[in-house]
Amino acid sequence: MPENPAELPLLWPQTVPQQDRKWVSEALFRVGAKGKLELRDNLQLWYHPPPPALLYHQVPGPDRFFSQSLLLWMPYRLWKVRLQCIDPACNGRQWSGGGLHRRVRQVLDIDRYYNLATETLICTGCRSSYLSWSQTILQQLDLAHRSEFRVILTRRYACDIRVIRLLRERSLGNGPVRIIGQLKENHSEEWLQRVARYTSECAAFVTSSGLLPPCFQEPPKLSTVPSYKWLLTVYSQDILNRLEDIKASITSTYGTILKMDSTKKITKKLTGPAKGTAQWLTSVGNESGQVLISVLTANEGAGLDLMAAGLVNRYQRAGVDPPVVLYVDCGCCKEVGETKLKSRFGGWPDIIVRLDIWHFMRRLAAGCTTDAHQLYPTFMSRISSCIFEWDAGDVGLLRKAKREQLAQQGWPPLTEKELDRHLTKEELALHCRRKTRGEETTIRLLSQLIGELMSKGNDALGVPLLDSVRMQHIWDVQRRHVACIQDPPNVALYTETGSITKGGVVLKTYRCARGSTSLESFHCHLNRFIPGNSANSLNFQVYLLEGLNRWNQDRAAAAVVKEPSPLRTYTGELVHFVNDSFLKVFGKKLVTAFTPPGQYTGKDALITAITF
Incomplete structure (x- = not known):
């Protein structure tokens, strides 16, 4: 005879949906033997409800159409794991099962x-209980x-x-309001599809020739x-659960060429008691574009002392060689004595402080009457030419590749000037290295450029590009x-990232470590990290x-010279565990490019700490 279905225990009848009670009870x-409910043998982690029948000969009920799966989380009973009480007085006493x-x-x-559903675990010593x-x-x-x-x-x-993973990718518009809207749409369409299936099966019995009209149950x-506020709470909890791993990953990032830059934009999103307490967000990055630290401060001066001391200590504790160059947007030098910035990084006495070239160019551009002037783009391009010169070998190789490529496309032989018109800025930046011309040459060329544009730099309407008085003062300063x-001498500012074949010629691709452009890009993306307006x-x-x-893991993946991995994950703890297990079983690592971060000690300068 078939076994009679059991009822549900405890408060399960009140907390299990009506449509799930029967199948959960049977499963x-x-x-x-004593007439009491007990769990079946051979339990499993997931239980899925029986699907609707393909054909119905009697009026169907809604239960099978709307039933939900069950996750039975009972690690003590399912996997027989040994779990210890956390009370020191119990001296590692084992927990025992306390039922559902x-x-x-x-x-x-x-x-x-x-x-x-889950189980309760009880310590036989202190009698404390925990849910699994x-x-x-x-x-x-x-x-x-x-x-x-x-x-x-x-x-x-x-x-x-899986819902929270939708929020992890920081991009414009990927906020909790959008995710909640998408969830509502998903739930609504799934529910309507089940209603459609149920009502279509019921509709077949509406015209049946029975003695009594059929009675249907509503779904x-x-x-x-x-709400989206609850989703934000869950998202924050997910990050807090992984906080130690995240901080360990960030504080295990180093670099040889550092860049430091500040922004005010992101601080406007601070609300609550912290509103108005921070005016600047200052970040320090490396040559790969990764960010070593990002700190909120009330000012750019003494507020950065803790940040600098934390970075110096991080390098010293890890036994990493100190950085060689630091690119900044201000405080690079002064006429007499040591700058405050240099003394702030006193733990690195040999570090070379350099002014970011783009900021230098922007200072000169302040002497223009307007950046909408017809000659403004030409002016900025000429300034760059006065400061930099292309590597002759790289440019020659690119010309050779371009000439062969055009020849394959049926172009006639071109002169060198005609060929240079086919070289794009993107190709030059990707395949050719640049170097500065030297102090004396740069001063001479810039002086000639400024003097020439002061006298001849007018547009078609006669409007001058430069304000002569202001420009002369800016240049003197x-x-x-x-x-x-x-x-800086003897410092490699370019890293080879790969190669491309054009016209049968192999061209190397380079990434430049000069300047703080990567930090500017990071600061542009900060608003995407924090959804909403506050x-x-x-x-x-x-x-x-x-x-x-x-951001750091994306930059690290982009810096890999060889073919990138198809894996896309930001959970370092999981990758580290998989590598260890894979090494034990197969004798090799699955993700060879992964390097586990050092353990976070909590002694570093706090990430995003607000200092006063």
């Missing part, structure tokens, strides 16, 4: 909800088993990690999707900084940490 429970938890939680997924989904228990599991629990819990709701109502923009101090730091970590 998990049985009536024991009284309630079942509903978990928000991409297009539906599902049920979550608590962080106290999860942290005692190895990463492979802990990853099976993909739920983030809050007081009222629970969320599947369960669509479950409500929580900035002339001494020409020495600060020269390339964030309190906690959310501000949480968003910035996650965005900064992903």
Whole structure:
């Protein structure tokens, strides 16, 4: 005879949806010899409801059309793991099973909800109890088993990690409001499709020739999707759960050529008690575009002392050679004595401080009457030509490749001047290196350029490009900084990133480490890291940490010379665990380019710390 279906225990009948009660009861429970409910043998992690029948000969009910899956999280019973009490007085006493938890939680997924049940664990010594989904228990599991629990819990709701992954990619418009809207659409369409299937099966019995008219049950109502504020809370909790790994990754980033730059834009998003306490966000990056540290300060002066001291200590503790060059936008030099910036990084006495060349060019451009002038682009291009010269060997090789490429396309032989018109700025920047011309040559060329444009720099309407009085004063002041923009001797400012074949000629591709352009790009993306128009101090730091970590890993992947990996993940702990397991089983690492970060000690200058 078939076994009678068991009822649900504890408060499960109140917390399990109506349509799931029957199948969950049959799948998990049985009536024991003493007439009490007990769990079946051979339990599994996931249970999925039976699907609707293909054909119905009687009026169907809505249960099978709207039933939800069940995640049975019982690591103690399923995997027989040994879990210890965290109370020091218990001296590592083992926890024992205390049965099922009284309630079942509903978990928000991409297009539906599902049920979550867990077990209670009890210490036989102190009699303390914990649920198996608590962080106290999860942290005692190895990463492979802990990853099976993909739920983030809050007081009222629970969320599947796949929903939060949609928020991790920091980009414009990828905020919680958009994600909630997408979830509502997903849930609505999934629910309507199930309603359509159910009602179509019922409609076949409307015209049946029975004695009594058929009676149909209405489908369960669509479950409500929580608000975007709750989604932000869950997102913050997800980052806080990975905080140590994120901070370890960021503080394990170093560089030989550093850049320092500040911005005011992002501080306007601070709200709550922290509003108005920070005026600047200062970041330090390396030659690959990665960011070593990003700090909020009330001012650019003494507020950066902690940041500088933290960076110096980071290098010293890790045993990493100090950086060689530091590019800045101000404070590079003064006529007598040591600059405040140089003394701030006193732990690196041999570091060479250089002024970012783009900022130097912008200072000279302040002498223009307007940047909308017809000759303004020409002026900026001529300034660059006065400062830089192309490597003759690289340019010659590029010309050879371009000539062969055009010949293959059927072009007639070209002179060198005609050929140069076919060389684009992008090709020159990608395949050719540049170097500064030297202090004396640069001063002479810039003086000639400024003098020439003061007398002849008028547009078609006679409007001068330069304000002569202002430009002369700017040049007199900035002339001494020409020495600060020269390339430091014996420092490699270009890194080979690969090669491209054009016209049968192999051309190397280079990435330049000079200047602070990469930090300018990072600061442009900061607004994408923090969704919306405002964030309190906690959310501000949480968003910035996650965005900064992903930015650094993207820059590291772009800096790899060989073919990049098809994997796209930002969870260093998971990759490290997989590499260790793969090495034990197959004798090699799966992700060979991955280097595990050092352990975060908490002694470094705080990332995004607000100093006063």
